[in-house]
Amino acid sequence: MGNDTDIDRAGLAKRFWEKKPLKKLSTQEWEALCDGCGKCCLNKLEDEDSGEVALTCVACRMLDDDTGLCSQYPIRHQFVPECIVLKPENLDSHAYWMPQTCAYRLLWEGKSLPNWHPLVTGDPESVHTAGVSVRGRTVSEFETPMEEWEDYIIEEPV
Ligand code: SF4
Numbered sequence: 001m002g003n004d005t006d007i008d009r010a011g012l013a014k015r016f017w018e019k020k021p022l023k024k025l026s027t028q029e030w031e032a033l034c035d036g037c038g039k040c041c042l043n044k045l046e047d048e049d050s051g052e053v054a055l056t057c058v059a060c061r062m063l064d065d066d067t068g069l070c071s072q073y074p075i076r077h078q079f080v081p082e083c084i085v086l087k088p089e090n091l092d093s094h095a096y097w098m099p100q101t102c103a104y105r106l107l108w109e110g111k112s113l114p115n116w117h118p119l120v121t122g123d124p125e126s127v128h129t130a131g132v133s134v135r136g137r138t139v140s141e142f143e144t145p146m147e148e149w150e151d152y153i154i155e156e157p158v
Contacts, residue, residue, distance in 0.1 A: 007031060007032060007034055007036060007118075007124065008028055008031065008032065009032045009118065009119060009124075012028065012029060012032055012119075016029055017029070017033060017103075017107060017113065017119070018112075022088050022091065022104075022107055022108065023088045023089075025088065030087075030088065032119060033103040033104060033107070033119070034103065034104075035101075035102075035103055035117050035118055035119075035127045035132070035133075036068070036069070036118065036124060036127055036133065037068070037099065037101065037102070037127050037132050037133040037134065038063060038068040038069060038070075038133055038134040038135070039055065039099035039101070039102065039132075039133070039134055040084075040086075040098060040099060040102065041059055041060045041062070041063045041070060041134070042055055042056055042057060042058065042059055042060070042063075042099075042134060042138065042154075043056050043058045043059070043060065043141060043149060044056065044097055045149055045150065045153065046097065051096075053096065053097045054153045055099060055153065055154050055156055056149045056150075056152040056153050056154065057134070057137055057138050057139055057152050057154050058138070058139055058140075058141050058144045058149050058152050059134065059138035059139065059140065059141060060080060060083075060141065061079070061080070061140070061141055061142060062076055062079060062080055062083075063134070063138060065134070065135070065136060065137070065138045066135070066136070067135065068128065068133045068134045068135030068136075086098075086104060091104055091108055092108075095108040095109070099156060099157075100156040100157040101114065101132055101156070101157050101158065103117060103119075114130075114132075116129075116130035116132060130158075131158060132158050137154075139152060
């Protein structure tokens with residue numbers, strides 16, 4: 001899932017995500033769906049009773065706020081073993097907590113990709129210029145006690 005510094009979107013068929021079901025995508029196509037927003041690296045609060053999930057701007061300790069990317073992506077499981085590797089096979093169980101703008105969640109819900117998505121614009125920066133990414137917007141989970149996370153809830157969809 002997201003946050004690789006170098007998402008390979010070269011040579012992909014035009015609007016492939018509209019032509020193939022998620023489970024039929026190649027690995028490159030699957031990885032290219034990630035818009036690089038970094039929002040899946042934010043801590044969430046889940047209401048035990050309603051199951052509602054709220055996104056906070058309290059970031060995983062591995063997230064680099066300046067880039068909006070995981071600072072240890074290839075070896076992140078050494079530090080954060082619970083970090084999910086999203087795949088077509090486990091999307092059904094995870095889509096509900098993914099950010100509302102996440103491409104995997106949108107396609108899983110049968111929706112279109114937004115017009116700022118790098119696959120649509122051809123520009124990896126478009127997610128940042130659209131103000132959708134976490135770049136420069138997070139606080140550290142080390143410096144923010146969990147009891148205060150409620151004060152850091154961010155309103156989706158952006
Ligand atoms: S929320 Fe979705 S689109 Fe954004 S970085 Fe995570 S996996 Fe990629």
